[in-house]
Amino acid sequence: MRRRKVGCGLALAIASVGFANAEPTPKAAPSAGDEVSVEACPDTSDTLARVQERYDSIQDLTAAFEQETQAVLLAQAFAQGAETSRGTVVLSKPGRMRWDYREPETSLVLSDGETLWVYDPAAGQVTRMPMDGDYLAGAALQFLFGAGKLGEAFAAETLGCEPGGVEIGLVPLEAASFERLSLTARSEDGLISETSIVDLFGNRTTIRFSGIALNTSPDPELFRFAPPEGVEVLDLSREP
Secondary structure (H helix, E strand, O other): OOHHHHHHHHHHHHHHHOOEOOOOOOOOOOOOOOOEOHHHOOOHHHHHHHHHHHHHHOOEEEEEEEEEEEOEOOOOOOEOOOEEEEEEEEEEOOOEEEEEEEEOOOEEEEEEOOEEEEEEOOOOEEEEEEOOOOOOOOHHHHHHOOOOOHHHHEEEEEEEEEOOEEEEEEEEOOOOOEEEEEEEEEOOOOOEEEEEEEEOOOOEEEEEEEEEEEOOOOOHHHHOOOOOOOOEEEEOOOOO
16 A cells, blocks of 8 residues: 555645645746845744635635655665656545545545545555544644644744745644645745655655635535445554
8 A cells, every 4th residue: 555645645735725825836947136045034933924824714625736756765875766646636624635646546545534545446455544643643634624823833944935935844843744844835925836745754745736726615525435345445443
């Protein structure tokens, strides 16, 4: 089972459900004089406040996505080539999400807010696990459930800026299933154009959205899942 997709996809879903820009901002090619020293960037707390305000205003998000993962080889000091996945995503507070991976392989990560399903058609397997702190630990889970506060959950610093955009690094203050996040926010309104996550093994995943629609009230049936007949179910729930 592709557990990497679960961890990265979930954390990015948490980061993006309230932060994504309805019209992603393209990055302009750098030119002379565009670089700004960190000291001259907007105050980190001001940027966080704008991002939080944007997060609080969004209830759901539907989009196409491109996910790029840079995997680090264990016990070696160099990285493998990047792997790119594409598909569609629907995210909805509190705690509901649906990641349909279409390329290069088909898979599904889905939650109704209580149970998380990961379906791998090629392997004929489904993994079922509870949406709780054991599998999806740390401050990031709060954001998927619509209760997170960036300033309380993360240690934040400004990593850099350019005209119109600020990159913020976020390190969770409590145990989490990832090491750190980074968000590139428009300085004037807190809209996010790109989100990146580094997991506990050093693997980095960056996700970009296109065709985003906000607050469209998606059908609750999109977040319900029944294992297909004949598929092996790996149940990691703690129910008797």
